[in-house]
Amino acid sequence: MLEVLHVLSTSPEALHHAVIFLFNGAEENVLQASHGFITQHPWASLVRAFINLEAAGVGGKELVFQTGPENPWLVQAYGSAAKHPFASVVAQEVFQSGIIPSDTDFRIFRDFGNIPGIDLAFIENGYLYHTKYDTADRILTDSIQRAGDNILAVLKYLATSDMLASSSEYQHGKMVFFDVFGLFVIAYPARVGSVVNYMVVLAAVVYLGRKLLQPRRKTAHYTKDFLCGLGVTLVSWFTSLLTVLIIAVFISLIGQSLSWYTHFYVSVCLYGAAAVAKIVFIHSLAKRFYYVNASDQYLGELFFDISLFLHCISLISLTFQGLCLAFVSAMWVAFPLLTRLCLHKDFKEHGAGGKFLVCYLLGLSAPYLYVLYLIWAVFEMFTPILGRSGSQIPPDVVLASLLAVCAVILSSYFINFIYLVKSTKRTTVALTLVCAVTFLLVCTGTFFPYSSDPASPKPKRVFLQHMTRTFHDLDGKVVKRDSGIWINGFDYTGMSHVTPHIPEINDTIRAHCEETAPLCGFPWYLPVHFLIKKNWYLPAPEVSPGDRAHFQLVSKEQTPWNSVRLTFEVTGPSHVSFYVRTHKGSTLSQWSLGNGTPVTSKGGDYFVFYSHGLQASAWRFWIEVQVSEEQPAGMVTVALAAHHFSGKDKRSPELDALKERFPAWTFPSSWVCTYDLFVF
Template identity: 30%
Template sequence: MASLGGAALKQRHPTFLRDESPSRTPHDLDTLSPPPLPANANPNTNNKHHPYQQLTVESNGRNPRTTTKTTTRISKDPFQSPRSTFGACALYLGFLISLAILAFRLHYTLPSPVSSTDGALLVDPLTGQRQFSEENVRRVVKHLSEDIGYRIVGTEQDQETQMYLLSEIQALKEQAEQEGARRLSTTDSEDNAVVPAAFPKFEVWTQKDDGAHQFDFMSKVVMKMYTNMTNIIVRLSCGPQCDENAILLNAHYDTTLGSPGAVDDALPIGVMVELIRILSQRSALKKNSLIFLFNGGEESLQDASHSFINNHPLREYVKAVINLEGCGTTGPEILFQANSRPMIEAYSRVPYPHATVLANDLFATGVLLSDTDYRIFVQENLTGLDLAVYKNSYLYHTHLDLDRNMEQGLPQHLGENTLALAIYVGDNVDVTQLEETSSVVFFDVLGLFFVSYSLGAAIWSHIAIGALAVFAVAIGACRPTMRSVFSVPLSLVAALLAPNLTALFLRAIGRPMIWFSHEWLPLVVFGPLGAAAMLTVQWLLHDKTISNGENELRTLSGITVLYTILMAAASMARIASSYFIALYSLVSSVALIFNHRRIAQTHGSNISTVDYLTYFVASGVQTLYGIYLGFSLFDLIVPLTGRIGVTAPVDNVMAVVTGFSVFFVSPPLLAFSHRFGSMVLKKTILCLLLAQVAVVLVGLSVLSPYDILHPKRVFIQHLRNTTSGESLLYVAHADPGPFYDYVTELEAMYQIKATFRSGLDNPGDWNSIYPFSQFLDSYVLDTTPYIRRHTSNTTLAQSSEPLTSLIHDAPRLIAENVSYDPKTGLRKLSILCTHPNYIWTVTSFDAEVVSWSMDVDVPSKDRFHYVIRSAGGYRGEGWHLDLEYRATGPDDRLHMELTAMETEGFGKDVERELEGSGDIGVIRRLVKARPEYITLTYFSCVVTHFDL
């Protein structure tokens, strides 16, 4: 057997070794036939330039035949790129999937619950300190959400909740006194009395106050009045030296319409009860006192927090606030709003940090249609922290917000974090020097530890990162070209826009929101097209005049340039969340410098490719942290789309969010896509397009937006208009998903055809829940025929009188002390509202108001549409308002609409009945027939018009 040299072999097989590319890089050998042997190579030895294959010719005396003799080079480098395209892709993608699994575990793992069979306080054997017990918290949560139920401000359940909390707090106070006495009686081995460290002073207040404030929400101005609003307050203090400075811990015990509120907000209430139990039986905090505000009216638009911070004597001692909220039922709570660097730094002491200034910046934009009591405290110039449970908010403000749907370990997570935070700020933080600032960067690192620094430090670090990127260019590690710099942002734009084609198609065929039932489904529904689009840009701009390796290097360089430019722009705008882009820029520059050194070591100074290991360096941090943040993004946004209005383009929103995530999950994939040439890239794109078609076809046949644990939100209002005599059932939904099938079921149930009413054209239809009413379009059914058919009162059934004529004690507005001054053109009157057995009145009118008795400025000097919402405590039966407005004459009366809500129907199978009519059951029938995939927020209202 004799070996042929490269020249001889090329003569016999001119097409076998044809090299169509002007240059080759080491990894090109993985997929292409080997180039010819150098002229000076020894054909009988393994040549270092051809480590994978050696061509030989064998002869049996008759016909020589060409064979390929494969030799294996033993490499010490475990990250040597595999020989096959499939192997290289599988290894790299497997690495990315492993990072996703790790991020998932780090993101969602909760601590093990601590419990005891007798509910007693547990003691940590290592520290001797009392342990936080999830079991104790759940006992409170279950009683509030299931035994008491819907705790609407002004209802009997509201009163029952107050009595329960006061009894629990009194029991804790007695328990602390008994423990203190027991310790004082303890003796040591020499029978000498042991004097323990002093327990904190335990004080309790109940506050009931009236007030008013302006509440602007979702571009609407709402004037708020409240009467007899109730708060329960506990202070734990080391004595007079601590009383002057306090940290407020706040949570609300009331619930919204339609929800028993296990997480929102019974969970934080249970956490505060447990904190009091622990802290009242340990040494008093050394520096600051702790005030626990059991807030009686957050869902009525933050009335109780306003009452405390403006009316209670303790308000002057409060220097900072820690607000506890809940809108989800699973996962860790997040620090999502903060405005003081010392308080943010205090959060670093919690055992399970989960926070990002990204959430802080996002919430500040107003995009998230939600709010907390933290807003009221910040308006009063307080600094602090806002913590909330936010994952799986499908159940937020629904009948499914129950203890059984709250994930195990969640109360433990929230409780241990809040306990550590309270102890640290009570012992260490100088609250007299707190200043409000938004110039702080903070985030947790995979839930393992917490990082915070000033925005000034962030900008200096960004300058250093930018200098590193310039250094990478200077040494030749970063080699951007106009083509690559243009291709990367174009890929981002393509990834953002292309998934909207899927969104438009789903909406065009009447199947929106097929992805709604799980947070990860948008990635499946929109992701393939987003990935295909960004890779298509790379395929179109793949430079065939250079090697695959140079395409890779230039694209990876273009990615670094994009990050650096975005980082610079965000830094100039002083956006705190720019840390995220800075991290990507830093890792990309480091990866390029790493690649430069590695290629130089193995292949000399001709650096025109990307080493396989570089992708692992470039993707490791970016993908792990990007996916970790991505879980929070989708957990927050996907359920939110079910409650942002019927006209919201939610499919397009999720298409854009998905495209953004596909790009940022691992941007080095753009460079990696060039590794095996344009043909492989083209096939990858085709596979993604086929996957997109398959996903849509399968999704349309098997996916439904809603199920029992991911329900559609439907609002039901039984509105009785005493002015017109109408008795109407309003049915509305809060998202653009399928709805009319449910309306047809109601039409069959009540045997009446529904009429569509646009919310824009009829803004007063849902005044009872203004300003949320702006998102609702309604279908209206006349319930009068149904009531007449089902009443046991024969006279009523045959009467033509309006059913509303039988309503007794209807809400009323009365004008007193009316006067008109012809010189000034001002008309004055005192308005008295009486509403026995009704709650949550809403009064609306148009006028040029000059002055009024509310302790808040008139919002406009011109004619304005006023909406005044009033909430009151249990058995609050009215309110009073003095008003002065510009009139055309003494008979220019004020036309006012008054809506008042029934107290019945909140979680109990009862509804106010018309006198003598028997069992009406309009809402009762509807609630019992509710499909499993729907959650109802239902109530009854009476509306009346007055000319005062």
Template identity: 30%
Template sequence: MPVLKQRTTRRKGLSGENILLLDEKTIFSSGAHEAHHQYPVGRKQKSALVSWSLFLSFLFLLALIAYQRHYSLPTPILQDRDPQTGALVFSEANVRKYTGHLSKDIGLRLVGTASADEAEKYLVKEIKALQQQAKVEAARQTDDTVTTGAEGAMFPKFETWVQVEDGSHRFDFMSKVVMKMYTNMTNIIVRLSCGPECDKNAILLNAHYDTTLGSPGAADDALGVGVQMELIRILSQQPALTKNSVIFLFNGGEESLQDASHSFITQHELRGTVRAIINLESCGTTGPEILFQANSRPMIDAYRKVPYPHGTVIANDVFATGIILSDTDFRQFVDHGNLTGLDMAVYTNSYLYHTHLDLNEHLASGLPQHMGENTLALVQYLGNKVDLANTNLEKTSSVVFYDVLGFFFVSYSVNTAVLLHLAIGGLALFALVTTASRPTIKSTLSVLVSAAASLIAPNLVALLLVKVAQTPMRWFSHEWLPLLVFGPASLAGMFLVQYLFHDSKASHSANELSVLSGIQFFFSVAMASATYAGLASSYMGALYAFSYSLGLIYNQKRLIGVQQQYNSIKNNDNSGISRSNSKVNMMASVDFTTYIVASIIPSTYFFYSAYSLLDIMVPLTGRTGVDTFADHIMAVVSGLFIFSACPPILAFTHRFGQQALKRIIGGLLLLQLAVFILSSTCLQPFDKMHPKRIYAQHLRNLTSGETLVYVAHADPGPIYENYVQNLEQLFETKATWRSGVQNPGDWNAIYPFSQFLDSFVLDTTPFIRSQTKNQTIAKSTRPLTELIQDAPKLVAENVSFDPQTGLRRLRILCTHPNYILTVINFDAQLTSWSLSSDIPSKDRFHYVIRNAGGYRADGWRLDLEYKAPKGPDDKLRVEITSMETEGFDWRAESERELVGSGEIGVMRKLVKATPDFIALTYFSTVASTFEL
């Protein structure tokens, strides 16, 4: 027997197992998975366990690093100036002064209410105080200049406006056409400039001080308001920006469907000077703000100057699809001002968005500092360095941009991306030509089918949860829970495909290398396809293709080194073993370190980016409507996460053979069963800080005489029958269920969001009659709505009919004292109207027109012309729904009662009966129908 066959050379591999150098039948470079007959069974299992433990620990470490970078925020600064240099610094403490006062002391600031008017007066007062501080600082520094003989610098000119306008515009949302009218809409404007030359070109910053129903709006958008106020303090007390002026817009009507921003960009005297927009928004309370919309190369490049970059073109592309049910004032500036710019928003922990929990104390420490320093850096760069008059600010989507773990920001053109992707394609081709990559049709197909299985398998779990266990949305309370609920099934589906595609005629190593090569080929094709389609998001596929090509080339070089070492040993032993056979066995292996090289960059970046996807999608399912397939949506998101986190794991599953893979699949299925049982029996989807959104409306219909409470929810999760039962006992009546699709007018007061709501309806008439001390009312059978005074009225004026054309003209005059947010709807074939937008249809159409009025705006008018086939008496049937100025305060301090009925408090009773895991948005409305 040759000496070599009596001797075994061992050295430790990175994965912990021995690398054996034996004869040509037992040569391999990362474990004993080929020559299993050389190891006892227990030792082989230990080797597999060590390898898997190291591999998964490596992935966990990458996920942990990405998590830390994703959620890191700067340390808050609490003073106005740097204690060492005396320079002005951005102070989070100053921002919180505004967010605290607006959200806590004033509270809900719905358009048209006294609190919105109070917020306006507060901001005007604070701006005047900042203006006075700037004058004092300018005088002080001028005196210092005279004393020291230093060269002084001009301070900015500080100008203010309060704009109040009427207007109209079209607002489309989720396939619904909404015509908007506004009256007495208020904006507060501040401009800082270096003088007449700077006045010609301006950067516009926008934030809104109004809030939506049920929310004190600390994040949305008192945070943006506070950041702008702090920027005014800093910029007004130091030398002026040298190239462009800065306009700060504090708009009073964003939540009413972007009325105030439309008013500014279409009517204010400064609108023609604005060259770019920076919009500050929020739909969350923690984490960094993200750049989620950008539409010009110079503005995207400007974002590279911020200290804490966070944004990706993927968010830009996804938002453009309309999948994300949200919108901002940015839309008005782009559509009506033809502007380019940046739309930045806080988005993490959006469970509290538009709820009573949007409070100053829930804003994460460091969040105002993050948004403020980023915005300040942008303004200073654009104000001092960019010639906006001569810079090409044309709108474009042909820019690739992304941040690298928050350290720095990358941006380049799509043309540059094409060149980079061609180079990466060349690298992939090089790997193929040099046989570093050895894909087969079977292995590449297995990757594609595994990707599909990663999405299909968790959807089977979702189907069981929803249809069999009837426990939907059990993952809702934490953003990471869907990965636990659906992840095992996704992995099992991926691995099952690999088990079925495993080539039993080839060695484990050959299967492993073939699948890893198939993964590289799969992402190379994906990169090429996305690039050909012109998608800026194609950079993600390029990152995967580059890393896996690099890993395979590294693997080949690594194994050549091991091969050469073996050949050296073999030649010294003079064994006469065939080099060709040993080379074939050796070069069909995958070194353990190859997985580190191939995965470290794309997996780290994916984890970092995918946290954003979970942060957005999980809370969003709580407000997307009762008919949304929320569990299936999150099953798909989870499957996408599992597959994309580290695709090379598909190759790694072949490392220890088909039987080991079979045991792993069995273990995953058992784990999924355990998770299914626990999630369907123990997990509850909602709690105080992750509440279920319930909407309640007390509707008094003057036409039908009904007084009804509508209770609805906006997600497919359980509405909790005991909650409805408690309301039935409270109001002494039985609830009936009403479909939102079949009754689209039930929630006209909040149209178009109304399309997401199904309702339980309770008749409050028995309750009111039983509670009132007025015996006449208690015993009367007349409708309670007759007790309502000063209800909104519609009157037709200037009515005329042209018999030749068959057209009927009229002016609708609406009066609504003590009511806000009126909505009218009617069916007609219009030919003209007094709104600024074009008529959406030449045929008969269902029109919904919303009006938002500023404080004490109690009426509006609308001119219409429509085809009246029945002649001059073919009247227009118009339904109007109006929201009361009482009955929706989040502290439930006020509610308008029916005249003469006494202190009943229908909405107060409902609020008190609502548990703390429900975020209740409630209001009172009146509705009536007029023949005009």
């Protein structure tokens, strides 16, 4: 940003529009700085478009993974100006589906400012993201140069564009967009994409329909074989997925999850080989026992038609749902169909000879190369994320499923070769052997998940919170008080690999959920308890931070609309989490926060995150509780967690000592916090 600012400020070229460079802080404080700018700054109302720079990794290509909304001219601007484009509507729809547990300033500008924009992010080497290894020296100069070339070019294009002044006039619908191997961007309106998709479907229907219009005897024979082949293909896909899932679940149960985290090839050899082997095996059985008397050429053509039909169904389904990523399925129908039509005569006369094979592979090269390009980006982004996706979802199950889907897609137009070759025995045996050997090596713990290699570190992330908890009853008396170091591992392996180094962190100190307390009675920084339920609580002395949080009930009053308003006041450190749980017969009707409508977290409790700068007055707010029946045990439980993230209050001798004992392949983050619970 600084270099682009320098270039623009010293350039003699006049810009038609002003450019604001916004350097946001407080991003991990739930994007507060961008929210502050777009809702409070006097310039905010003048902004017509924005480019948001993000990172989910350390360098590499910067991916355009969000645009708009409903402003296709922005995509066209990027496509026209970017020198090294890397953009995909697939990434946009995957990100906006919520699968990736992340958020960016893009949402703030879009939802609170109603401003269209472009979201770019570095995605390579996400293993280092938000760790001590995430340093400037690890970002290649080429990555900065590439990003600078793209951003400067797009910025100049927008700043001299006539569209920017009246951008609302060009707002219409979604856009299909994707780059072609970084050379250029193809972009067109989603409604045009739907028309193209249905035209491709129509062509496939005509092609398949002609075979059903043959003489009756041939048609009946073809239809029967087609339906049986369709069943065999679906069975091969289902059993392929089932096989890798069984392996993945077994690997997870024996404690060898994430064996591929540092060595990705392990997942390909284990799950990829198993998926392909099962597909080949099922079709080999069908060829041997069912299609005994059919000719190889007939079977090759039949299973090509089946693959075309299944991709056609996928295309119809995705288009009907309004997903722009349907263009990928359109490629998998259009290119193979065109190739088959061009080679049909040659195949009839000479069979699957060398010339046919070369031409067939060339015809399929476009969809295959593009999908491989997409698959690379998917695994580049997703693999590191699986190392910080919580303790609830087995990452091996996720990765095995992805690899099985990849195997199904990539094998679809090669299934027919199983019926064209004399034998698949060697292929099946080789794949099975690769899978079996890898499986044995994984089971014996040969592949350690993490690495502290300075050249390519892949650390395990751990949160350590030294806390003191105090629980009060309805009369304000302390009924429970304890202290300890609360330990959260951010991946599925928990503390199993850490226990040999720190024996006291084992299942005997697993943290138990306080059923009557909001969010299990722990000081969550953000409400991620639905992702992390395996945690540990190691007893330790009490903490007494200097800037301790003070929480008090200022007033309790009955409202004319028959609810009880509780007004609270909080002082303390810069980061505070406030939790609310209503008792049976009570509901939280409104509060003085946000737009006044309370919103629950995924666990059903109410969660509020509050932070302030170095100087701040007391935080005063109220909640209203509607009571439908008498509550002898109180109507609501509230709790306050105060997080000390900086200064001397952040540390404790016990916390520092424990942190030092963690092995080099971990990245522990630590701080001090307090937790106070009250009933009213």
